[in-house]
Amino acid sequence: MNSFFLYFKDPRVEQSYQITNQHSKRLTTFICLSLGFIVAFITKVIQSSHEKNNNGFISNLSMLIYLVVQIIFFWRNNSYLRLGIILLNHSVTIFFIAFEDRTGVDNQMAMLQGVNQMAATYLLVLTGEYVDGMITIIILQIFRLLWGIFKSDGMQYSALVTSTLLILYINYYNYQYNKAKRSQYLLTLADTRWEDILNKLLLQQSYLILQFSEENLRFSVRQIRNCEKLFKNDEEAYFFLKQATNQNKIMQNVIYGFIRKFQKNNQQTFNNTLLINFHKRTIRAEISIYQGDKPTILLLFKDFFYERKINTKAISIQYQKMLKLIVNILNQVNQYSFCQKKYQSIQRKLIFIHLMQNFKRNIKLKNIYLNDFLNNVIKLHQDVKIITQYYCNPSIQTLVNILQIVILQIFQNIQSQQILIRTGHTKENKILCIFEGQFNLEKIKQFQKYMEVSFQLLFESYEIKNQTLLFIFSDSIDIPFSIQ
Template sequence: MNSFFLYFKDPKVEQQYQISNQHSKRLSTFMCLSFGFIVAFIIKVVQSSHEKNNNGFILNLSMLIYLVVQLIFVWKNNQYLRLGIILLNHSVTIFFIAFEDRSGVDNQMAMLQGVNQMAATYLLVLTGEYIDGMITIIILQIFRILWGIFQSDGIQYSALVTSTMLILYINYYNYQYNKAKRSQYQLTLADTRWEDILKKLLLQQSYLILQFQEENLHFSVKQIRNCEKLFKTDEEAYAFLKQATNQNKIMQNVIYDLIREFKKNNQQTFNNTFLINFQKRIIRAEISIYQGDTPTILFLFKDFFNERKTNAKVVLYQYKQMLKLIVKILNRINQHTFCQNKYQSIQRKLIFIHLVQDIKNNIKLKKIQLNDFLNNAIKLHQNVKVNVQYNCSPSIETSINILQIVILQIFENIKSSQILIRTCYTKENKILCQFEGQFNLEKILKFKDYFETPFLLLFESYEIKNQTLEFIFPQSIDIPFSIY
């Protein structure tokens, strides 16, 4: 929130505040006061006509027409409501000060009329925004002071000083009033968001909630749930922030940078997924930042803490499927002298099942020649014509069992009769591997979503397009632990 003009820096929040909390109240106040002034001026027009006061009749009728036109215009064009409130305040006040016909009006009635007009003026100021009220108060009070100086026979300096002080006092009160309204709305908005978030969290879900104190750059722990395998107390949670890393950067510093970027862009919310290294383990965590009075950070730990028990039914089913595949291979070999394509198809399925089971136990890191690795995959898919363009001979350290699964899935979802495989270096000297051809993108994307964490581990970046699959490899990955 801007500290001087009192508006939210996020345009969406400002618009939501104006529409949901202010517009309806402001419009009803404007309509009621406009209608009240119209009734008052109708009475004035009738009274001046009855008293045959031509000058008063013309002035009151002119003001009445103006008020009716303004009311109709603003009612049909709500976007000019704030301007309509300012003009209503100025026009009525200036009319009563400079053009009101006071002939035949005694001091008591004049005082009562002045009090009514001042009450309506201040009600309009409170209804409007702070900046609108500040402009209205300053201009009208200066007009009153100048009018009093030029129209009075003698000057009362105490009245001038009091009027000047009133400008400051009323503006200060109006500032505090609008600041309190906006702060309350901001807190309500933050509380509502957190209520929605926490309702969606299962009791078994593991999460950590922090608040960031900007004055002393300090984190305070607000809530911990189901994080016993990482930390149990607030002190251990602070230690986690200082020891855990993301891309060789301490998580505490990562969060500092996120908050800095978050406030720089005037965001209201931030969400992202990180792979966190902690005590030779990898943790997939979703980090969210929400802006209330102070930035609030939610660590939502995914998958890592869910204990996975062996499902006997699943194991038995996979075992039976494996036996069926082996039987099919033996039958093919016994019945046909040449059935290479069928044999390779079954062989690939067996390899795939073996690899999926293997990565659930451990991740195998090995330094490989990428081109040789691709050539071995091509041998398993002789039904597809493959053209290769190896523009470099890259050596990478990677998880071979996960990479084998990815390559097998790409080949299994080829729709064209031939593809092109290219390896080269990018401008940043990164290792790039491209597959060009027709692919079943729907299945590849489903596979990518299911194996999201392995994709994040294997590739520095990747792009899956209609006819091109691009993967950029890091030089090596450091995973001295098991994901599952």
């Protein structure tokens, strides 16, 4: 929305606002006030005729004819209704100021007539757009000032100053009124869009809709569906926002950061995927933000409530085939001593396949000594010269089967004849492990994307650079409901 002229920057939204929200109200107000003025001028024509006031009769009859023509034209051509409101306001006001015959009218009746005319003028200003009202108020007030200056015998400076201030005050109030009206329309439009989005969601989906108030920096719950395993009501939802974390940050602070990023980049929509830790469980969620009158947030919980069924029969068949393959390979390789290296390579690949096929079904936390774990992996890779620099032998609690997969994948993509492995602590006393050498970084990065959730569970942070792979282990791991 343009901050000065108060129009929506999206032409479709502006057109919708004018047609669906404003046009019918303006047409009703225009017709009612026009008919009211017509009745008033019919009365004035009859009265001036009865009083044999020729000047009053002619001026009132002329204005009556104009009002009838105007209402007929703009009723039939209501696409020009905004112009019709401006013309009606100007014509009636200028007539009462400059052309009305006040013969025989005392001060009390003149005051009452002026109040009625001012009320009608301001009602027309409120009905129109802010720009229309601003033009009307400024022009008519300037006309009143100039008319008073040139027609008055004495100068009342207080009246001139008051009239000038009124231009500013009325314009300010008119600005705030139209801004609030348009903001309310944006909020209604946002609600409608969210309803359309939610109607397209499956009934089984679990989601939470929040709204953020920038005045008091608070979240309010708009809607909850299928979240009984996390929270059942608004109070528990607020507790979830304060207790759940993402990368060691409280969820309400994480969402607030997303809102600030969303507003800073002036995006139409914002979508992101994140892992949420809550009560020793990890949930993969999608967050979407829409900026209406207030930022509205949709949290869609994906991989917490629905456990994927495992086809045990298919897995059993795969294992049987793999065992037969292992037996056949070992029988062939053992016959030739010069095939020892090839045997080790095949052995490592089979172990890797075995781990990949089982890690989703066997997720367990276990305490291990990192150096001993690495030494066991090194035994499988005797064809590579490996130098170790262990500055400590840290004990870590981790998902061993997943860590085995990650380490084996690193060893499978070694491209140099020698690598260096170092373990130790960071300045923050975090456990780290560094691999230095030449690696096939493209395959490692592809693997990291495929196992992204697993990497986030195992490591607090990691870096994959040209000749260095650095991993910092998490202090604790929350076992997720399912891992992809």
